[in-house]
Amino acid sequence: MESDIFKALADPTRRSVFEKLAVGGMNASDLRRGMTISQPAMSQHLAVLRSAGLVRERREGRFVNYEVDPAGLVRIGQWLARYRAYWPRRIDDLKALLKDMDQ
Amino acid sequence: MESDIFKALADPTRRSVFEKLAVGGMNASDLRRGMTISQPAMSQHLAVLRSAGLVRERREGRFVNYEVDPAGLVRIGQWLARYRAYWPRRIDDLKALLKDMDQ
DNA sequence: CCGACAGATAAGCATAGACTTATGTGATGC
DNA sequence: GCATCACATAAGTCTATGCTTATCTGTCGG
Numbered sequence: 001m002e003s004d005i006f007k008a009l010a011d012p013t014r015r016s017v018f019e020k021l022a023v024g025g026m027n028a029s030d031l032r033r034g035m036t037i038s039q040p041a042m043s044q045h046l047a048v049l050r051s052a053g054l055v056r057e058r059r060e061g062r063f064v065n066y067e068v069d070p071a072g073l074v075r076i077g078q079w080l081a082r083y084r085a086y087w088p089r090r091i092d093d094l095k096a097l098l099k100d101m102d103q
Numbered sequence: 104m105e106s107d108i109f110k111a112l113a114d115p116t117r118r119s120v121f122e123k124l125a126v127g128g129m130n131a132s133d134l135r136r137g138m139t140i141s142q143p144a145m146s147q148h149l150a151v152l153r154s155a156g157l158v159r160e161r162r163e164g165r166f167v168n169y170e171v172d173p174a175g176l177v178r179i180g181q182w183l184a185r186y187r188a189y190w191p192r193r194i195d196d197l198k199a200l201l202k203d204m205d206q
Numbered sequence: 207c208c209g210a211c212a213g214a215t216a217a218g219c220a221t222a223g224a225c226t227t228a229t230g231t232g233a234t235g236c
Numbered sequence: 237g238c239a240t241c242a243c244a245t246a247a248g249t250c251t252a253t254g255c256t257t258a259t260c261t262g263t264c265g266g
Contacts, residue, residue, distance in 0.1 A: 087180070
């Protein structure tokens with residue numbers, strides 16, 4: 001079910017790619033700038049993100065513009081919503097938990 | 104960073120274990136009921152969920168009671184919140200997206 | 207048409223991860 | 237004390253996955 005999404009996000013390289021795309025859509029070459037990653041590797045990562053519904057592509061001449069696909073995020077949101085019962089009820093509890101998690 | 108959490112949830116067996124625990128805390132043996140999984144495998148899965156902060160344990164005699172740890176869910180929520188900008192703004196857009204995702 | 211470029215795909219390799227069987231550890235009951 | 241139970245850990249195996257190099261597809265400028 002959600003395996004593809006969580007698998008896609010389990011890889012740190014793919015998470016950085018996704019994060020870059022979240023700032024703004026761009027093509028595969030632009031995504032590579034500043035990252036030590038080969039062209040095929042990037043292409044493969046994008047394919048994984050794409051089939052997980054986290055990213056979508058749009059052909060633009062000989063470039064392919066990638067952008068965040070909200071569908072993937074919504075799928076995670078839906079999964080998370082199933083466990084709403086375990087979310088800290090009071091703001092103070094959440095704050096305390098976040099403080100605990102920091103260290 | 105979040106690799107441990109997403110890796111933990113990438114496995115379908117671990118997601119079912121987590122889901123079971125979300126209904127109510129129980130020990131490792133109870134968790135195995137109805138699942139075709141060896142005792143060591145369960146123990147290993149629980150260790151992964153535990154070190155991802157998704158589950159926590161409480162010793163009870165010779166049993167170990169496992170339960171959902173809200174900290175893990177909150178961490179996912181925090182990650183998701185970073186991409187709030189891509190969440191459908193209007194309810195209608197969300198509904199339409201969910202409808203699209205169904206088929 | 208052709209050379210250069212953007213990107214995808216193929217095939218091989220090396221490591222990570224999920225399983226197995228065997229054994230270790232600690233609590234319980236007789 | 238000792239057998240048993242609940243669980244953890246060790247070590248080995250097999251598959252999945254992320255990388256590499258090499259090659260293919262498709263688009264552009266001349």
